Amino acid sequence: MATGSLFDDIPTPPPPPEVPGVPDPRAPLAERRRPRRLADYAGQSHLVGEAGVLRRYLAAGKLPSLILWGPPGVGKTTLALLLAQEMGQPFAALSAINAGVKDVREVIDRARKQRGTVLFIDEIHRFSKAQQDALLGAVEQGVVTLIGATTENPSFEVIPALLSRCQVYVLEPLNADTLRELIRKALAEDEQMQKKNVRLREDHALLALSGGDARKLLGLLEIVVESTPADPETGETVITDAVVQTVAQRPLAKYDKGGEMHYDVISAFIKSIRGSDPNAALYYLAVMLAGGEDVKFIARRLLILASEDIGNANPSALMLATSCFQACTVIGLPESDLILSQTVIYLATSVKSNAAYTAIRAAQAEVQARGVHPVPVPLRNAPTRLMKQLGYGQEYQYSHNGEGSFVAQDFLPPALAGTRFYEPGDNPAEAKIRERLRGWWQEKYGY
16 A cells, blocks of 8 residues: 555445544544534535535435645535545545655555545645645546645635646535534434433534634534533533633634635735725734734735835835834734734725836836837946947936936937826825926926
8 A cells, every 4th residue: 555545445346435423432523523424524515415416426326636725624524425425436536745656656546446546635636746646647537536626825825737637616614503403413412422421502602613614613522511510509511602612712713824814814814904994904913913924924914015006105104114113023922912903003094096116017017018218328237348438328417407406308218209108196195296296297398
């Protein structure tokens, strides 16, 4: 057997893969409560409900290669196993953490002798391009039916050739009703929980701290029950929100600073500041801090925003953002949260202008479209005698010699004379800039 492979030899004709009917009582509660039949699977009704798309595949007796994309603890691995069980197909599994190309090829070689094998790859986003390439032929030829599970956006993590051969289905965080049903069944049906005679008075903290993750929910429930003494008079183990909070000690932030959530939250953070909503911006800042985000990453984003979205409408924004970055670099957490908070509030409540952003993008587009024009001769440097003889720099007029330190002359290449890349924003500070530019433009071009 290849290292990292969970493949079991299955005789022909193969029986469906079995989910153990009697779980190990020493296993964690989440494992003990893993569904043994598709009928017991919780949530994801859009996929496995009566009208769910995966139900239709099962009814038709044909399961395509697919990728299950969703957050942790929503049943991706269990669903893959149950689908194979329902189809009565042989099952193989690889973990992308410790399987290599050699493991993939060995599983495929075995699958050629057992057509219709369902190959489940957990955390497929961790597979390298070479590992994913090794799957292509087998998937395309139908040697294996691939089921990949990922917490990351497959558009970014799965190679296009493999992605095009798979259907992608999104698994959602479990809703409150589904989570409550999981709790109810765990307390009513699990032998270890029954011994504790649990009385659940409140479930808000359990639901809030789980973040829609069944594994986290059941893990927290088990810890709380095991660590809470029974009432000496009633013999009940009473669970309240206060008890859960005491055991958990702090909210379990649903934030992966290396995954898609990282990009989603920073996007919402920047858009909230741009949209002048300090409250939303502070919320997303708190999410990032709770998730262990690098404060220098946050401060760098604020530096960019200060120019991109505020610019010369309030030049102090860039200075404050620069000071914020320097201070965060020196101080670090936890005190940097105060500096970030002050800067976020200032930037969110500042007057906004994207004129600096649009100006440089317009200039870059001109260079991209028409190339680089020669620098006008009067503006060229003349370090050698030959260059001076060719007239380099001779007609240049020193601006400070003019009234108000201005002399009407062209600086753009002749082909671009009169081009305006910068248009001041509609705010008090840039209104003054607009007036100055208008006067200089009139003196230079007469209109």
